[in-house]
Amino acid sequence: xxxxxxxxxxxxxxxxxxxxxxxxxxxxxxxxxxxxxxxxxxxxxxxxxxxxxxxxxxxxxxxxxxxxxxxxxxxxxxxxxxxxxxxxxxxxxxxxxxxxxxxxxxxxxxxxxxxxxxxxxxxxxxxxxxxxxxxxxxxxxxxxxxxxxxxxxxxxxxxxxxxxxxxxxxxxxxxxxxxxxxxxxxxxxxxxxxxxxxxxxxxxxxxxxxxxxxxxxxxxxxxxxxxxxxxxx
Ligand SMILES: [Fe+2]
Numbered sequence: 001x002x003x004x005x006x007x008x009x010x011x012x013x014x015x016x017x018x019x020x021x022x023x024x025x026x027x028x029x030x031x032x033x034x035x036x037x038x039x040x041x042x043x044x045x046x047x048x049x050x051x052x053x054x055x056x057x058x059x060x061x062x063x064x065x066x067x068x069x070x071x072x073x074x075x076x077x078x079x080x081x082x083x084x085x086x087x088x089x090x091x092x093x094x095x096x097x098x099x100x101x102x103x104x105x106x107x108x109x110x111x112x113x114x115x116x117x118x119x120x121x122x123x124x125x126x127x128x129x130x131x132x133x134x135x136x137x138x139x140x141x142x143x144x145x146x147x148x149x150x151x152x153x154x155x156x157x158x159x160x161x162x163x164x165x166x167x168x169x170x171x172x173x174x175x176x177x178x179x180x181x182x183x184x185x186x187x188x189x190x191x192x193x194x195x196x197x198x199x200x201x202x203x204x205x206x207x208x209x210x211x212x213x214x215x216x217x218x219x220x221x222x223x224x225x226x227x228x229x230x231x232x233x
Contacts, residue, residue, distance in 0.1 A: 007192055009141065009214070016084045019201050024126075029203035029214040030139060037197030039074025041133035041229050043067050050096035050227045057094050078132055081199060081231055085128060092128050092233025099221040108161055109154055109179055114220050116140055116183040118213035119204035127214075127232070130199045134228030135219035137194040139202075142212045144189035148182045149174055181205070183215055199231070 011028045013019050019033040047065045048057065059082070062075045078094050085092050106112065119127045129137060148154055159166060162173045174180040185191065194200055194216075202214035219228075 007141075009139075010192075016081075016199070019199060020085075020088050020090075022201075024203045024209075024211045027211055029142075029211045031201045032194075033199045034195075035197050035199065037077065037132065039072070039077050040068060040070035041074045042226065043071030044074055044229065045096065045133065045227055047071075048096060048227075050098045052098050053101040055096050055098070057096065062094070074132070078229070078231060081130060085233065090128055090233055092231050095230050095232060096227045097134075097218070097221075097230060098227035099223075108157055109148060109182065111178045111182055113218040115148075116145060116185055116215050116217045117181045118183075118215055119202075120181060120213075121204055121206045124206055124208070125204055126201045127204050128199065128201050129194065129216075130231040131194060131196050132229040132231070133196070134226060135222070136196055137216055137218055138191050139194060139214060139216045140183075140185055140189050140191045142215060144186050144191075145183035145215055146186060147180065148184045149179045151184060 007030075009028060010030045010032055011022060013022055013031055013033050016033060019031055022031045024031070044062070044065065044067065047067065048055075059079055062079065065071070065075070067075065082092055082094060100112065100114070111117070131137060149158055155166075158174070158179060159170065162170050164170060164173075171180070202216060203209060203211050205213040
């Protein structure tokens with residue numbers, strides 16, 4: 001299969017077992033199992049009529065929909081991913097995303113999922129991600145970003161809010177408020193699309209992670225655009 005992009009951070013695999021077990025090393029922080037998507041996802045969305053925001057759909061709800069054969073194929077495609085990951089102890093959700101609620105209410109610094117960020121855990125963990133329908137997530141090279149809290153104007157605003165010195169306690173304040181997870185892309189930053197149908201496992205920030213975490217973001221919602229269907233876990 002031809003890879004859509006040549007990227008030093010991405011490794012391509014051929015199966016779910018490889019996706020789950022491939023080591024993250026030598027700077028590789030995103031593993032991609034490329035697939036050709038099967039089924040009619042718009043048929044699912046017609047019946048789900050998802051509300052604004054993020055809605056998680058259970059297996060039973062999806063199986064109960066009166067779908068066309070193509071629609072059923074799409075449901076099977078998603079549920080197979082979910083089942084296979086569950087066998088390996090990962091419990092991803094199947095979500096529809098119909099815009100976001102509360103995105104415009106961040107005064108101090110953006111910390112929403114449409115802003116470049118890393119995920120974090122206290123123990124070894126990874127994020128599994130697939131876009132089945134709609135705009136896909138976006139990644140960026142680690143060397144092409146700056147921690148948003150290090151942008152001078154942002155840092156000044158954060159320090160003013162914190163009301164103290166730029167010291168250890170301030171760093172704790174950044175962590176507690178997730179301000180240390182978000183990044184700005186530098187001019188000319190090399191971004192890449194996660195594409196539709198491919199299942200990804202990306203590195204997240206946990207103590208001892210051998211590679212830099214994968215910096216990524218959700219696509220900006222576009223008014224009037226159909227909701228997205230994704231797997232995330
Ligand atoms: Fe994320």
